[in-house]
Amino acid sequence: MLKRKAYSALLEWKNTCQGSTAMLVNGARRVGKSFLIKEFVKNEYKSHIFIDFSNAPKSVIDIFEHNTDDFNLFFSKLSVIYGVQLFERQSAFVFDEVQFYPRARQMIKHLVADGRYDYLESGSLISLRQNVKDILIPSEEDSINLYPMDFEEFLWADGDEVSYPFLKMCFEKRMPLGPALHRKMLNRFQEYMLVGGMPQSVLAYQETHDFAKVDSIKRKILKLYRDDVPKFAKGYESKVLSVFDNIPGQLSKKEKRYKFASLKQNSRFKTYENAFIWLNEAMIANSCFNATDPNVGLALSADVATQKCYMADTGLLVTQTFMEKSYTSNELYRAILFDKLDINEGMLMENIVAQMLVANGHKLYFYSRSDSANRKNNIEIDFLLRTQIGLKEKICPIEVKSGSYKQHVSLDKFWGKFHKNLTPPYILYTKDLEVRKTDYGEILHLPLYMAGLI
DSSP, X not given: OOOOTHHHHHHHHHHHHTTSSEEEEEEOTXXXXXXXXXXXXXXXXXXXXXXXXXXXXXXXXXXXXXXXXXXXXXXXXXXXXXXXXXXXXXEEEEEETGGGOHHHHHTXXXXXXXXXXXXXXXXXXXXXXXXXXXXXXOSSEEEEEEOSOXXXXXXXXXXXXXXXXXXXXXXXXXXXOOHHHHXXXXXXXXXXXXXXXXXXXXXXXXXXXXXXXXXXXXXXXXXXXXXXXXXXSTTSHHHHHHHHHTHHHHHTSSSOBOOGGGTSTTOOHHHHHHHHHHHHHTTSEEEEXXXXXXXXXXXXXXXXXXXXXXXXXXXXXXXXXXXXXXXXXXXXHHHHHTTOTTSSHHHHHHHHHHHHHHHTTOOOEEEEEOOSSOGGGOEEEEEEEEEEETTEEEEEEEEEOOTTOOOOHHHHHHHHHHGGGBOOOEEEESSOOEEEEETTEEXXXXXXXXGGGO
């Protein structure tokens, strides 16, 4: 069994809400939603009925269509069809892939009011317009987002539950790990970057330690994502596929902002806006918006037309980058494993940081200022995080660097311009934790594997 942090969130919901709400688990395809919920209801309830609406039999759909005016009959019929005895306040219903039958989601209001059982839903593409068309979204519905497995969960899958608490202690005490432990954790993190956090990939790696088998699984997931586009992005599917296929190429450039002209000459954001929205709602991609004026806050000054588009899972990005070639031709595996990250180094490092920040609950912003008349005024900060200190919103700048970097010119200029509204910055790189002093204070340098602690 793969241990997931979201299990604790489900348990807190069950114990706190006591049936007063349903729980919706939202996430990308193959991120482990069904597996998580199955384990949860198996462990935490006396019995459960699991209805997969992606292939539910007609007899089940007929019950939802014709027997919802009498819940006694409704529950009795489902109990007989699935051969499951139901116990009041000790049984749960699972509506899996509920986007295929939105009417079941609308029923949640009345099922929760009935009060006999608990209800959990799972879905992908759950907020797309066509999947909520003509239904009333129930207010009696809590929700959580399930992301690819983070680095701590990746270590758990290998039976390691001691390393990450040690990393947390080092982070809190600003204490370096030391050469041996840092090398070990960096090696594990490099494995995590290559495998990614999709549960199927992680399981395959833990069982075989064969990157070829892992790569084959990731190719199937990427194909599944592409196959979903014509079904759920009708009318603009070609644009979604264009944006999706070009993510590696955009991220491999020095300036990682998405260039729409690379998709089609003279193209603008407005032409592809729905495609970006679709990829984000499908939780396949993570958008990072340019906050043009951090003085007034990140969300308020966000320029959605100027954005970076990261893959939600870095392991998938590794495979997608060389999708048209065989696994043996994928240079990224060798580059990472043999510490030669000069090949698309920034692409993978920034993507994994974005992935870990999102999993930790952060929305992604960056800062970019270009002055064609005087290049000395150019500033580029990889990530800006919103932090709350008392009643005041502050901004934390984050730069992602190689281990051999010499200076942080953009960070210096950014601090000089906005320091009144900033907290001390972080630099994420491949070396051990270090606190370095500058003219404007201390900068905490963190190894990449600590990004999830920010």
